[in-house]
Amino acid sequence: xxxxxxxxxxxxxxxxxxxxxxxxxxxxxxxxxxxxxxxxxxxxxxxxxxxxxxxxxxxxxxxxxxxxxxxxxxxxxxxxxxxxxxxxxxxxxxxxxxxxxxxxxxxxxxxxxxxxxxxxxxxxxxxxxxxxxxxxxxxxxxx
Amino acid sequence: xxxxxxxxxxxxxxxxxxxxxxxxxxxxxxxxxxxxxxxxxxxxxxxxxxxxxxxxxxxxxxxxxxxxxxxxxxxxxxxxxxxxxxxxxxxxxxxxxxxxxxxxxxxxxxxxxxxxxxxxxxxxxxxxxxxxxxxxxxxxxxxxxxxxxxxxxxxxxxxxxxxxxxxxxxxxxxxxxxxxxxxxxxxxxxxxxxxxxxxxxxxxxxxxxxxxxxxxxxxxxxxxxxxxxxxxxxxxxxxxxxxxxxxxxxxxxxxxxxxxxxxxxxxxxxxxxxxxxxxxxxxxxxxxxxxxxxxxxxxxxxxxxxxx
Numbered sequence: 001x002x003x004x005x006x007x008x009x010x011x012x013x014x015x016x017x018x019x020x021x022x023x024x025x026x027x028x029x030x031x032x033x034x035x036x037x038x039x040x041x042x043x044x045x046x047x048x049x050x051x052x053x054x055x056x057x058x059x060x061x062x063x064x065x066x067x068x069x070x071x072x073x074x075x076x077x078x079x080x081x082x083x084x085x086x087x088x089x090x091x092x093x094x095x096x097x098x099x100x101x102x103x104x105x106x107x108x109x110x111x112x113x114x115x116x117x118x119x120x121x122x123x124x125x126x127x128x129x130x131x132x133x134x135x136x137x138x139x140x141x142x143x
Numbered sequence: 144x145x146x147x148x149x150x151x152x153x154x155x156x157x158x159x160x161x162x163x164x165x166x167x168x169x170x171x172x173x174x175x176x177x178x179x180x181x182x183x184x185x186x187x188x189x190x191x192x193x194x195x196x197x198x199x200x201x202x203x204x205x206x207x208x209x210x211x212x213x214x215x216x217x218x219x220x221x222x223x224x225x226x227x228x229x230x231x232x233x234x235x236x237x238x239x240x241x242x243x244x245x246x247x248x249x250x251x252x253x254x255x256x257x258x259x260x261x262x263x264x265x266x267x268x269x270x271x272x273x274x275x276x277x278x279x280x281x282x283x284x285x286x287x288x289x290x291x292x293x294x295x296x297x298x299x300x301x302x303x304x305x306x307x308x309x310x311x312x313x314x315x316x317x318x319x320x321x322x323x324x325x326x327x328x329x330x331x332x333x334x335x336x337x338x339x340x341x342x343x344x345x346x347x348x349x350x351x352x353x354x355x356x357x358x359x360x361x362x363x364x365x366x367x368x369x370x371x372x373x374x375x376x377x378x379x380x381x382x383x384x385x386x387x388x389x390x391x392x393x394x395x396x397x398x399x400x401x402x403x404x405x406x407x408x409x410x411x412x413x414x415x416x417x418x419x420x421x422x423x424x425x426x427x428x429x430x431x432x433x434x435x436x437x438x439x440x441x442x443x444x445x446x447x448x449x450x451x
Contacts, residue, residue: 108250111248132253133251
């Protein structure tokens with residue numbers, strides 16, 4: 001079994017659905033960090049069978065709100081001195097920017113150069129989002 | 144802060160009431176408002192053809208002493224050179240005091256509003272929204288029925304792509320005692336989100352039917368719409384559905400004597416010519432009201448001090 005050292009200080013993003021860690025890595029722009037980042041794919045999980053994990057070393061400021069949209073099962077632990085000091089609960093962000101794209105061929109985002117793809121939460125119970133321009137609902141791919 | 148009108152719900156119910164009161168006063172006393180926009184310029188940015196909406200905006204501004212400029216199709220604008228909506232509005236903001244934008248792409252006026260230094264009025268964006276038509280419809284309903292509450296509203300025709308229908312439902316849903324009768328072919332039913340996010344959460348009474356004649360006697364307002372060829376990707380579907388409903392004077396015999404027929408125009412054949420002479424035909428009154436309500440909107444968005 002592959003071993004990755006435990007963090008003394010940092011962030012552990014755990015219970016990521018297997019195979020989606022690189023998408024999260026991209027969405028959180030982790031490539032811009034100078035610190036050590038470990039991406040663990042297909043780790044064994046008693047709950048999920050297989051899961052991905054991302055470990056970020058050090059005290060870094062990363063906007064994790066988008067995780068609530070991507071995968072509500074993801075857990076985030078903040079580690080200090082080798083201990084969990086905070087478990088972050090993932091709320092659905094009210095707006096998500098440049099994470100998903102509008103599929104409506106009539107939407108201005110299909111032709112406008114430089115436009116940000118912005119979606120607004122329209123129903124938190126059903127986790128539905130709408131494009132702020134054309135109001136078309138984002139249809140999540142079937143899991 | 145610059146105020147825009149992109150969605151009919153950008154205005155609260157009380158703001159709409161004030162705006163309709165102002166429009167009523169403009170209709171009754173046009174001279175009082177004849178010079179309130181002297182020196183002001185309206186830009187009409189129409190990326191797709193329009194007769195009545197563009198002329199209505201222009202008439203509204205001219206009626207108040209202002210002037211108008213703009214383009215009437217994408218072909219005569221910098222869009223042909225690939226200019227973005229964001230850049231166009233930044234440029235136009237340097238020329239005009241207020242603008243009305245029509246665009247075939249949904250959300251284009253909202254995009255413009257993000258970059259504009261002047262008020263942007265959505266004059267229709269694809270199959271999405273048409274808020275000034277909604278204000279026109281509300282004014283006409285209020286003029287004819289004396290209220291905007293406790294009414295049974297029938298909406299007939301293309302309820303799927305008809306932007307005026309979606310805007311009107313959202314707006315009327317904010318008034319007490321509104322009941323909707325949604326009359327359309329199966330293929331052109333009102334989108335699910337209107338039902339799920341507008342009607343059901345507010346417990347608004349509605350029924351979806353395919354037969355116009357059977358519900359006609361129950362209605363206070365019948366809002367007819369055209370099946371719009373330009374909204375279909377497949378012409379065969381358009382041909383199959385375009386003649387789904389045709390209102391005639393004979394069919395109107397079963398309707399209430401004070402049930403009014405509205406239509407955003409242009410019509411093709413969904414209202415027979417013999418209906419025009421019926422006193423319940425209100426669609427040409429709508430056109431006139433559209434000018435007054437746009438005058439009221441321009442004055443409101445420009446923050447012009449109103450006469451006592």
